[in-house]
Amino acid sequence: MSFGWQWTDDEGNPASRIDVRTHERAVTLEYAINGKPVEQRIALLETPCNYGGARAWFECPCCRRRVALLYLSRQVACRQCFRLAYPSQSEDLIGRMWRKQGKVERRLRTGKRMTNATRKRLIDELIRVEDAREAAFIAAARRLLGW
Template identity: 35%
Template sequence: MPKLANTPTLNNYSKLPISSYRDYLKQHGLVKTVTISYNYLGNDHSITINISNTPCTYGGHRHWWHCPKCGRRVAVLYFNQSYQCRHCIGLNYQSQLQQPVDKLLKRVAVIRERLGWPQGIVNGHGGKPRGMWQKTYNRLVNEHDEIAQQIIERLI
């Protein structure tokens, strides 16, 4: 393997968080798949990705991608010639997220507090707090989902 000047991180790949499809999924009910169109090297492609839904304690559902390559249930897919999970890309989370579980739990608690969501990742998503910018909300939810996923993977 060639030696790289910089160790690649997941930041090198464009992200496809399930949370960016929240509104779509809300409108379309409990769909089992989402078809995504994209352009790669000048060619149009489309891929149908399986989705699963797990109910939240406070109503609503939490949605997950199933990695098109390995079938793992994940919150975020990455683009590397095609869509796949971080396990298939073979990279770990960015260093910011490579932290002990207790630190991850603390960060998640801070995010949930800011969002006004009940504590505990098992409670899934709440709504957007009044007065919060959509952009801020999306950023927090994406961070929440990535950390929550890592916590779940470590605890299982």
């Protein structure tokens, strides 16, 4: 079986979509992150029910635990994995870096009477902030993916 779901923006334009294909012991999810197509196979696990039959679960692709719900953010994972991967401290750090970068970029854009030395110092600072933000993001992604 296959089916899809589409999200639209306020004007009714397609904003995002996900397609699902089912297999005997898995589902394949097709979606895009920042325009990049992703195809991900999620295993299905079963537990026997008390009164016969079986109940199906998703296997979280991060922690391999049996879960009833999966969430899609930058990738698919269970709630617990997202909570572990994005604790307030890494969110705060990444957020702080974005704000700092915005401040430096604004200064570079609006600073008309700026000496070359000042401009160079600001550009160096911008590169440092970008590197630090990247490192904070990679650290959060590592925890999420269990690298």
